[in-house]
Amino acid sequence: MTLIDLRQAIVNRVQENSKEQLNEVIEGSIGHDERALPGLGVLFEMIWKQSDSSQQTHMVESLYEHLHQEGTENPSPS
Structure with missing residues (x-):
């Protein structure tokens, strides 16, 4: 039996998707x-991993802004 890690299993599941x-x-x-x-x-x-440093910075800034908006609720544990 071949063991596939979680990352590879997820990639395999969506790899052929449009x-x-x-x-x-x-x-x-x-x-x-x-x-x-x-x-x-x-x-x-x-x-x-495929983003350059400018794109990564933009993603982090966007996330930071979202997390620090007034009235933003944190996700509740289910």
């Missing part, structure tokens, strides 16, 4: 069952 299907995977995972969060993390990791 752009529209990838969008559906992301949209269908956001704000729903927390079991999808590791998958989103793997997809974000792929984006992060």
Whole structure:
């Protein structure tokens, strides 16, 4: 039996998806069952690794701004 790590299993699951299907995977995972969060993390990791430092800085700034907006609620544990 071959052991596949979680990252590879997630990549294998979406690797052949079209752009529209990838969008559906992301949209269908956001704000729903927390079991999808590791998958989103793997997809974000792929984006992060392919981004240059300027793009990474933009993502961090965007996240920081979102986290520090007045009235922003932190996700509640389910």
